[in-house]
Amino acid sequence: RTAGGTEILAPFVYTGRIRDAMYRFKNNRDLAAGRFFARAMAALYRERFPTGGWGLAAFVPSSAAQEARRGYNPARLLAELFAGETGVPVCGGLLKQESRFIHHQLGARMRRLNARTGMTAAEGAALSGERVILIDDVCTTGSTLESCRRVLLEIGASEVLLLTAAAQPREEG
Secondary structure, three states: OEEOOEEEEOOEEOOHHHHHHHHHHHHHOOHHHHHHHHHHHHHHHHHHOOOOOOOEEEEOOOOHHHHHHHOOOHHHHHHHHHHHHHOOOEOOOOEEEOOOOOHHHOOHHHHHHHHHHHEEEOOOOOOOOOEEEEEEEEEOOOHHHHHHHHHHHHOOOOEEEEEEEEEOOOOOO
């Protein structure tokens, strides 16, 4: 998959058992599933970048309502588990979601608009040329990842790698 011309790396397609495991991870804080995803993401990262070279990992923020409902941010937890597998440190507090809509309940066109207008830099967030791995749990349209990538570049990242545990299969046609 791509977002705004940038490749999105994902070890799994978001179907079947992977979809079920992701549901358990995102909604029931199933840490075994989270560790499974983080190990697969780390293996893909090491395969693509055997010498490393990425300075830090960031994560897609949850909306305040989603985080309050779940009690945690799945993308942050996945980033922390990924960091444990790779040694790439996690830098929180770079991005902020100001969306008023529940993203997964929107169609593709509205997701793109929602993501484009809902992601901003957190107050005081700044980078100095770091190569950043942006981590999310699932990529459906790529709009959220692209919006976050744009913001990270605006605050000083030199390059942003998009890495998710699973990606929605592409529609044929």
